[in-house]
Amino acid sequence: MPELPEVETTVRGIKPHLVSKVISHIKVRQEQLRWPIETKILKQKLSAQVIKAVTRRAKYILIHVSTGTLVIHLGMSGTLKIVAANTPILKHDHFDVVMLSGQILRFNDPRRFGAVLFIEDDLDLHPRFQHLGPEPLSKTFTAKSLYEKSRKHRLPIKSFIMNAKVVVGVGNIYASESLFSANIHPLHPAHALPLEAYKKLHAAIQAILKAAIKKGGTTLKDFYQSDGKPGYFSQELQVYDRAGMSCFCCNTAIEAIRIGQRSSYYCPVCQKL
């Protein structure tokens, strides 16, 4: 379940194996992902290209070459791994970028919610990227801007911070965790929270994402192995998936509710804001 820390960990893991490498060819085994893979275009635009950089925007992994950008989204269940030539194909191995060296960047995604696309134009102008909000760990993401955006939104604060136009990279798990840390009830209407609450929330989002990325970083070596499980789940989640269990802070039973079709968890005593 890749959230932003797992995507960032993936980028850091694969980057050293890709930058400055020459692409030999690509291999597509399953075109039907979130959007159909345009195999012909990918083959044309990526063959013989040198990888210039590997970066991330929101939860999109960006592999830059001179003809454009290969964009990979892990969706719900996707993983990217660097594997050696001749590594056996596993179920759901949908897409390979094969390097001249023989090393392969391999995309596996059981649920096929992920995406692989090629964008030739400036990414910031592309419809998929132009409306994205600030990166949560950048200076453009501030408590004040978050507060100001919230004034015209009456929806629950949890749904508000999960909106990619507001801030990118806050998925279901970290939305619950951030709100717990900031002592904010997940159903509180966004526009009704004061600036002080947004200061706490902003700080919580940054601290929790940073901590999770730091944890993920400890398993970077796994990206060159067969089991590429990033370790961010080992981070101690305070409320997520802990319905009925004791709050680590006050011992009250954690409650589970549905907000916008998403499972949500909170402590009814600690989160009164």
Place this chain on the structure above:
DNA sequence: CGTAGCGCCTGCCGGC
């Protein structure tokens, strides 16, 4: 415009 709800897809788990 903001908001709510749906669907994509497979694997897993609990209940019968």
Place this chain on the structure above:
DNA sequence: TGCCGGCAGGCGCTAC
């Protein structure tokens, strides 16, 4: 034992 329903969830789409 095997089947089936429900859930997991990022994100774009549609409808109001």
